[in-house]
Amino acid sequence: MSDGESLERLFAGARRFNWDPRKRDVTLRDRGIGFEDVKFVVDAPVIVRRSDRHGETRYMVFGFLEDVEVVFICTIRGDVLLDHVGATSKAR
Numbered sequence: 001m002s003d004g005e006s007l008e009r010l011f012a013g014a015r016r017f018n019w020d021p022r023k024r025d026v027t028l029r030d031r032g033i034g035f036e037d038v039k040f041v042v043d044a045p046v047i048v049r050r051s052d053r054h055g056e057t058r059y060m061v062f063g064f065l066e067d068v069e070v071v072f073i074c075t076i077r078g079d080v081l082l083d084h085v086g087a088t089s090k091a092r
Helices: 003-012 021-031 035-042
Strands: 016-019 047-050 059-065 068-077 080-089
Touching: 016 021, 016 035, 021 035, 035 059, 035 068
Parallel strands: 016 080
Antiparallel strands: 047 059, 059 068, 068 080
């Protein structure tokens, strides 16, 4: 299994999404992106880069939300994708 296939399988197993409501509110206000939108990003083709930090396995996920390129950072625990850092958009 290649790294791409294993990452695809890893994200395919994420069935639930969780985030800090305060971070979600700030990101929605400042960037116009709600963490609940992550569900739509990971259902489409994405580029994933592993980016460990503070002893934790994290993933930078690059994808599109409608026609806007977005990036978010998350971890996966079991079947839960945890959004850690607010999503950012590359274009509006």
